[in-house]
Structure formats: structure tokens, C-alpha cells
Amino acid sequence: MSDFLRDYLTVGIFGLTGVALVGLLLGLGSVLRPTRAQPQKYINYESGVDPVGTGWGQSNVRYYVFALLFVMFDVEAVFIFPFATRVDAYGWFGVIEMGIFIFILALGLLYAWKKKVLRWL
Template identity: 40%
Template sequence: MPEGYLPIFIFLVVATLFPFILLMLARFVRPQLPSLAKLEAYECGIKAASNSRGRYTVRFYIVAILFVVFDVETIFLFPWAVQFKQLGWFGVSEVTVFLAILVVGYIWAFKKGALEWV
């Protein structure tokens, strides 16, 4: 192994072993039999109003998926902003097409009623 890679190898070994060592250490420190009060769901210091396994409407999941999709796609704007001067008008046209696709997707989701809460 070349000398330049030894620190990287040591770092990888330590980074791999560190979580396992901490989990094993936590196993010996934590209490083994928690009380029933500690196992209850905590809601701002009051008793839980309902079962935590209740059903949710599909709209929550649709809004969450739409958020992730649009959030991840807007992350692609960061490299464009960093290289804005080097890309010139070609970059502006490309990001315009990209944003147009995002707006069309947003309008489609809005017309489908995915963003309505009623």
C-alpha cells in the first residue's frame, strides 16, 4: 500500500468501527427494563389523544412526494448558479427549459387536486 493511502485507510477503519463501538457501549449503559411510563408516546406532556397507528389520508403522502420531487429538482439549480458566467446564454436557455418543465408539473399537480386540503 502506498504511503499516501495509509491515512485514508486508517480513517475508513475508524469511521467503520466507531458506530459499532458506540452502540455496544450504549448497550451496557442503558437500562434494560424501561418502565411503562417511558414506553408511552410523548405528546407535549399530556396523554396521547389517539392511537399512533391511525390511518392518514393519501393526500399527505401525495404532498410529501410532490415536495420531495420539486425540492430535489430545484437542487439541480445550484450547479447552474455556480457556473452561470461560464455557461452564458446556453445555460440560461437550458435552465429556462428546466424551470418550464417544473412549472408544467406543478400546474398538472394543481389541476389534479393534489394540493387541495378539503
Template identity: 45%
Template sequence: MIEITGFGVVLLFLIGGIAFLMVTLLIGKVLRPKRPTPEKQTTYESGEEPSGTAWGQFNVRFYIVALIFLLFEAELVFLFPWATVFGDEQLIEITDGLWGTFSMVETFIFVGILLIGLAYVWAKGMLEWVRPKPKGSDFKSKIPAAAYEKFK
């Protein structure tokens, strides 16, 4: 009888996973219809016809809003487990209520730090959405514009 070590089990799982993936992709390639049309070959831009190049100006405030969103999502990730543990009456009874007081103070400190961060971002004006005026580029390329027509 052959005995498989822990590394052998991991190797078998890796081989099985890769084999499953390859078989699934092969079955999909064999079964899917192959009817390309010019409409299917175009770039998808949220239902709109693509126009211009991809080098358009992008408002940097999108990134700031995304970072602030992630900050408050992280807050929720930490507050949900706290709420479930804080609501456990048996745990609070075992510690004579000290656990509840400690966790409540700790959570207020955590939320307070986040509110200080929010106040800082607000005071710096990072939450105000000001539309920037588009600026044209004065860059002169050495490549003629007709050369780009091949790539459209």
C-alpha cells in the same frame, strides 16, 4: 516493516469506527442516570397524552404534499450549482457568451418541465386540501376487547 494494502486500511477504519461506537455507547450507559418513572416510560406523542390505538385514519394527501415538496427540493439542488457556474464571468468570457446562452436555455427548459408538472398536479386537484369524513370500521374481531387491555 509491515505494508498495509488498501483493503487493510479500509478494514482498520471499519474496526476503528466500530470500536469508537462501542466505547462511546458503553461510556454513555455507565454515566447516564437510571431513574425510570411512569411518566418517562409513556409513549411520546408531541406533548399530548397518547390515546387510542395507532391504527387511526391518515390522510393520503400528506404523501402527495411530501412528494411535491421533494420535487421542488430537487429543483433547488440543480439550480444552485447552475447559478454559481452561470455567474462565473471567466467561464462566460472563454466561451464567447455561448455557455451563458446555453445554460440559460437549458435552465428555462428544466423549470418549464417542472411548471408543467405543477400545472398537472394543480389541474388534477391534488393541491386542494379536502378534509375527509371519518368512517367507522365495521370490522368484527374474534378477539375480545378485554384482551387488548394487557398491552396498554
């Protein structure tokens, strides 16, 4: 196995170990803790009164435009990263190219701003 893949394997093992430790702690807790069931304990908390309706009521999420902007900018950011590691190699050509790229990006943000979608209402 190459070093490259082995590093990612290590990350995977790291994650699994973390999950195992959390499981261990929760398991230890389930051995130690008491269980005295009373139906009142299992009612959802709603400031001390009986809950109204279901907990999964519909509500206005408000930020789908933000989410769209985020997806766009995040993908753009992924394009900036490889360029950022090679700034020296490209010199002024790269600066101008990336300047145009970021300018268009900023233009998109400015358009959203002028369209007043950057308001959380």
C-alpha cells in the same frame, strides 16, 4: 488526510459533541431529580380522560401526493444548484437551457394544480 475530508470530520465531531452535551445535561438531571412513581402518572395524556384504544391508531396521512411532488422538486433543485454557481460561464446559452428546465418544472406544478391535487382535504 485532505482538508476536504477534515472539514467533514469537523462536522462529525461537532455533532458528536452536541450529542454528548445533551447526554451530560440529561445525566445531570437524572442525578438531581426525584422519582416518586405512581401508576397514574404514566398513563398517556388524553385531556384528562382514560385513553381510548392505542396511541398508534390509523389516520389519513393526506399528503402522499405532496410528498411525491416534494421528492420531484427537491431532486430538480439539486440540479439547479451546480448550474447556479456557473451562470457567468454559460451566459445566454445557460439561461435558455435553465429557462426550459424551470419551465418544464413549472408545467408539472401547474398540471398538479389543475388536477386539483394541491388541495388538503
